[in-house]
Amino acid sequence: MTTQTSAAGPSPLPDTTLATSDTIDVLRYSAFSADPAGGNPAGVVLDAEALDDQQMLAVAARVGYSETAFVTAGDTEARRYRLRYFSPRAEVAFCGHATIATAVALASRTGTGELLFDTPVGEIRVGTTTEGGLIRATLTSVPTHSHPAEETLVEPVLRALRWSRDELDADLPPHVAFGGNDHLVLAVRSRERLAALDYDFDALHDIMRHHGWTTVHLVHRQAPDRLDFHARDPFPVGGVVEDPATGAAAAAFGGYLRALGLVTEPLRVHIRQGEDMGRPSDLYVDLHPDDPRVRVTGQAVVIPDPGQ
Structure with a gap:
């Protein structure tokens, strides 16, 4: 991802790349399980800077999982990313299993440690570690x-x-x-x-x-x-x-x-x-x-x- 940051958090550079829901790379993870046949499937799009709302909704509908997470901006060095979630029908303010899946996907790419997600409900910190060869993630919620x-x-x-x-x-x-x-x-x-x-x-x-x-x-x-x-x-x-x-x-x-x-x-x-x-x-x-x-x-x- 090519992005720039500001005091308000990560923000994307302009991107005029045209994309359709069929050409977007979607990672598929099962969260809260060590077995892909268990857990809750989530789609993860790590490079979603150029996608608009309708494109993200179309991707989520095509994937068909309860939620797909989209990283719409990011600062890899600061390990801070902007995250949005879509069900097949609408945008969702927050999704826990897709957050866990995204954290594991990012940790697989950039290494384990702490990540910060800017979500529609606020900042969500997620710690990632490796245990028994698998990545485990812990999200800290907003105040309940x-x-x-x-x-x-x-x-x-x-x-x-x-x-x-x-x-x-x-x-x-x-x-x-x-x-x-x-x-x-x-x-x-x-x-x-x-x-x-x-x-x-x-x-x-x-x-x-x-x-x-x-x-x-x-x-x-x-x-x-x-x-x-x-x-x-x-x-x-x-x-x-x-x-x-x-x-x-x-x-x-x-x-x-x-x-x-x-x-x-x-x-x-x-x-x-x-x-x-x-x-x-x-x-x-x-x-x-x-x-x-x-x-x-x-x-x-x-x-x-x-x-x-």
């Missing part, structure tokens, strides 16, 4: 917050999920949690109920679009004495039935746990997601009682080209 969800918000969602109120975990009340974007958090008492998820796509899409929720973060606590969870994340507003790993929701969920008073000392939460889709993913969430930011860690691996 969470507040109880009103019953009038919850009931239509339960109808769309085909769940009843008494199936929810009373110890983990419904909240709207923010970690870069908003997610409705619902905790269910039964692992079997979570595994049997079968929801009304159109109804949930309309509810989420109306309230500006990126996903509905559905969780089940594995044991009362542990903060380990199974999770599922419907994502109809992105044109995707379900996300197999959602870093942004994991960050928001960390803020949710802190808001409930469950974070009384530094701790790590394990979220197992994607298992019921056949794409198991592992997200590790580090929390501190005095810090509203949340750290989300995971690996990302290249998805092999089926044509090779």
Whole structure:
């Protein structure tokens, strides 16, 4: 990439190169897994300076993953980059798994260490290291917050999920949690109920679009004495039935746990997601009682080209 920087961060030099969605080089990674058959696939375009919004949207639609990340400017020496995210339907303010994938892709190109991403929600720092031959990335979210969800918000969602109120975990009340974007958090008492998820796509899409929720973060606590969870994340507003790993929701969920008073000392939460889709993913969430930011860690691996 040929870019120049300013006090406001990296900015691209003019580029008149014409490109179509079919000619743009898209890297494909699976995030939050060491196995390309697991995790959440993300597209990554490392050289997107010359692309406009419609071109980026067209690329994301062609790739077909829940999100594709675009590096629209960068300063390699300073390890600072401008990052945007698109689902097949629209731009997304923040995406955790595509951030992890982009960090791993950049670290593969320029070496491990700390990266700084300028995103639509603010600065996101990502540390990268190599463990066991694989690159692991830890993103630090923007400050999180969470507040109880009103019953009038919850009931239509339960109808769309085909769940009843008494199936929810009373110890983990419904909240709207923010970690870069908003997610409705619902905790269910039964692992079997979570595994049997079968929801009304159109109804949930309309509810989420109306309230500006990126996903509905559905969780089940594995044991009362542990903060380990199974999770599922419907994502109809992105044109995707379900996300197999959602870093942004994991960050928001960390803020949710802190808001409930469950974070009384530094701790790590394990979220197992994607298992019921056949794409198991592992997200590790580090929390501190005095810090509203949340750290989300995971690996990302290249998805092999089926044509090779």
